[in-house]
Amino acid sequence: MTEMESALRDHLHASLDPLQSGPTTTEDAVRAGRRRTRVRKGVAATMAVAAVGLGSVVLFTSHDSGSRSQVASSSLGARTAAYARNLTNDDVGALRDAMTASTRAALTAELLHRGWAEVKSAYGEVRSVGAAVHDGDSPDTWRVPVTMQNGTVNVRVSYNHAGQVIGVTVLSAGATSSNPLLEPATRRLVADLAAGRYTAARARFDDRMRSGLPADELGLAWRLEAVRRHGGFVRIASITTLQVKGNTVQRALCDMGKGQMVVQVAYDDSGQVTGLFLLEP
Amino acid sequence: MDQKSEEAFRAYVTARSGALLRLAVGLAGERAKGEDLLQSALTRAFVSWSRVQKADDPDAYVRRIVVTTHLSQGRRKRVRELLSFQVHESLGHEATPGVDDRQALLPALRRLGPKQRAVVVLRYYEDRPDEEIAALLGCSTATVRSQAMRALSHLRELPELASYRPVSTSWELP
Numbered sequence: 001m002t003e004m005e006s007a008l009r010d011h012l013h014a015s016l017d018p019l020q021s022g023p024t025t026t027e028d029a030v031r032a033g034r035r036r037t038r039v040r041k042g043v044a045a046t047m048a049v050a051a052v053g054l055g056s057v058v059l060f061t062s063h064d065s066g067s068r069s070q071v072a073s074s075s076l077g078a079r080t081a082a083y084a085r086n087l088t089n090d091d092v093g094a095l096r097d098a099m100t101a102s103t104r105a106a107l108t109a110e111l112l113h114r115g116w117a118e119v120k121s122a123y124g125e126v127r128s129v130g131a132a133v134h135d136g137d138s139p140d141t142w143r144v145p146v147t148m149q150n151g152t153v154n155v156r157v158s159y160n161h162a163g164q165v166i167g168v169t170v171l172s173a174g175a176t177s178s179n180p181l182l183e184p185a186t187r188r189l190v191a192d193l194a195a196g197r198y199t200a201a202r203a204r205f206d207d208r209m210r211s212g213l214p215a216d217e218l219g220l221a222w223r224l225e226a227v228r229r230h231g232g233f234v235r236i237a238s239i240t241t242l243q244v245k246g247n248t249v250q251r252a253l254c255d256m257g258k259g260q261m262v263v264q265v266a267y268d269d270s271g272q273v274t275g276l277f278l279l280e281p
Numbered sequence: 282m283d284q285k286s287e288e289a290f291r292a293y294v295t296a297r298s299g300a301l302l303r304l305a306v307g308l309a310g311e312r313a314k315g316e317d318l319l320q321s322a323l324t325r326a327f328v329s330w331s332r333v334q335k336a337d338d339p340d341a342y343v344r345r346i347v348v349t350t351h352l353s354q355g356r357r358k359r360v361r362e363l364l365s366f367q368v369h370e371s372l373g374h375e376a377t378p379g380v381d382d383r384q385a386l387l388p389a390l391r392r393l394g395p396k397q398r399a400v401v402v403l404r405y406y407e408d409r410p411d412e413e414i415a416a417l418l419g420c421s422t423a424t425v426r427s428q429a430m431r432a433l434s435h436l437r438e439l440p441e442l443a444s445y446r447p448v449s450t451s452w453e454l455p
Contacts, residue, residue, distance in 0.1 A: 004433060005405060011386040012406040016307050021298035021319075028320060029294050030287065033327025101316035162324045 032162040076159055077132040077142050083168075084144035084155040087116055088126045095157075099165040107168065119170055124149025141167075183239050186250040186265050189273070193222050193263070194233035206272040213276070225278045231257020253281060282330060290330050294323060297340060301347060307402035308351040310391035318354065322347040348403070348417050352395050389436055397432040400425055 001009075083095045092112045096104055120126075127147045135141040135156055143156040158167035185204060192201035198215040205213070226233070234255040241250050248267045253260060259281075266275030282290070298319070305322065306315030326333055326343050336342040390398050399418060403409045404425070411422045418425070 004437065008386075008401070008433070008436060009405045012307065012402065015386050016303040016406060019299070019303050019306055019312070021302040026291050026294040026298065029298075029323035029327060030291060032320060032324040033282075033290070033330075100320065101313050160321075162321060164320070 032164065076140075076157075076163065077134075079163075080132040080142035080155075080157045081129070081144050083157055083165075084132070084146060085129050087112070087155060087170075088129055088146060090116065095165060095168065098163075100160060103164075103166050112168070115170065119153060120148075123151050123153060143169075182241070182248055182250055182267055182271060185267075185271065186239055186252050186263075187236060189265060190233070190236055190252050190254065190263050193218075193226070198222070204267075204271065204273045206268065206274050209273055209276070218276075221278065226256070226261060226263075230254075230259050230261045233257075249275075251279075282327070286330055286334070289334065290327055293339070293343075297343070298323075301343065304344060304402065304407065305347055305351070306387070307390070307406050308348065308395075308399055310387050310398065318351055319347065321354070322350040325350060345417055348399055351399060352418070354395075389438075393432050393435055396420075397428050397435075400428040401432045401436075404429055 079098070083098075086092065086094055090113060092109050095112070096107070096109060099107065125148065127149060130145040130147070132142045132144045135143045140160075141156055141158040143154045146153050146155055153170055156167075156169035157165055158169075160166045189201055189204070192198070192203075196219065198219040201218060202210060202213070202215055234257060237253045237255050237260065239250055239252045241248060250265050250267070252263045252265070254263060262277075262279040262281050264275075264277040264279055265273055268274045301322070302315060302319050305319040306312055309315040309318045322343070325346050329346075333339050333342045390401065393401065396418060400414060403414045403417065404411070409417075411425045414425045415422045
């Protein structure tokens with residue numbers, strides 16, 4: 001074994017040896033395994049988590065790799081309805097218990113409570129909670145319409161193959177950007193990428209982004225991940241703005257030659273770009 | 282699954298979940314994704330527990346499920362992350378304090394493809410022989426060796442391992 005290989009081995013042990021599994025691993029495994037045995041086929045979904053206030057998305061969004069649900073559909077619908085009822089009562093315990101570890105880590109109880117509080121401040125008190133229906137776009141996603149004093153919102157829950165929750169969305173139709181300053185910046189960034197102006201696209205990158213993502217790598221990623229997969233850029237269909245613990249994240253849904261994709265841009269307080277993602281819609 | 286089998290499954294997971302988690306985190310490249318990977322793999326193991334129990338080496342069978350689940354997730358992955366710093370930090374991932382942050386290796390591993398990552402973890406963390414890795418990954422030992430070499434050349438860029446880069450020699454004409 002070379003010195004390099006020995007060093008790698010030492011680093012791996014230093015990184016991994018301290019890790020211990022949590023006490024819930026065994027019960028989670030049994031529960032997920034039992035669910036899996038009751039199951040049927042479903043379809044792939046991506047994860048989205050957001051809450052909406054006054055027509056604009058205000059909370060959070062994330063993605064997970066798509067996987068096929070094999071949990072009986074009726075059970076997912078019933079669970080989604082229960083989660084929606086709980087959420088309207090500010091109870092997120094069962095919902096978080098059913099999440100994957102990474103979703104639970106990203107979606108803290110505080111974040112969910114705060115998001116729901118913003119929805120209530122925008123839409124008023126809950127009048128009624130409807131029945132769960134399959135979401136047309138994402139068959140592993142169920143939504144429950146919640147009628148509120150000033151309108152209706154949809155609580156959507158996405159599941160993975162084991163029936164674990166990988167996303168929660170609270171949204172209304174027609175959500176639009178609430179940040180007039182950053183929206184032009186996002187449009188300009190997408191336009192620069194589409195036109196091959198990769199150096200210009202990096203104009204608002206912060207120092208870490210600038211050093212970590214040179215113009216040629218940015219161009220390569222755009223050509224491979226956007227153009228080759230989705231076709232040439234056509235137009236920005238919509239931009240939504242999300243607040244993620246102090247950062248502003250803008251999601252530009254782009255019409256491409258072969259479908260749609262999302263360019264997600266994260267900004268810090270000074271408006272510099274701190275993160276850039278090319279995502280499935 | 283009958284009660285006796287379920288108890289056996291519980292006992293197995295309780296005894297081995299730590300080691301399996303370390304393998305899963307190494308394969309996934311981060312704690313939270315490793316936990317998800319382990320959860321998916323254990324769900325598969327639960328469903329096929331009767332086969333696991335009948336295997337000559339049940340633990341090897343489950344570890345194989347972890348690796349194949351990792352590879353299949355890699356194939357399904359549809360989201361391309363370009364680069365992100367602040368947003369990920371601010372999402373509040375509940376990684377073990379100090380561990381993920383202290384080590385630059387796990388993030389570097391995420392830059393490798395799923396198969397290369399599996400080779401690195403099985404070869405250098407679990408100390409598995411190439412023949413066993415090849416059987417686990419369903420490829421030849423030559424492929425294991427070539428994947429390992431490619432992975433090493435990527436990882437040489439890591440600052441912590443930079444001092445182990447081979448020294449290049451140059452000659453100047455007088």
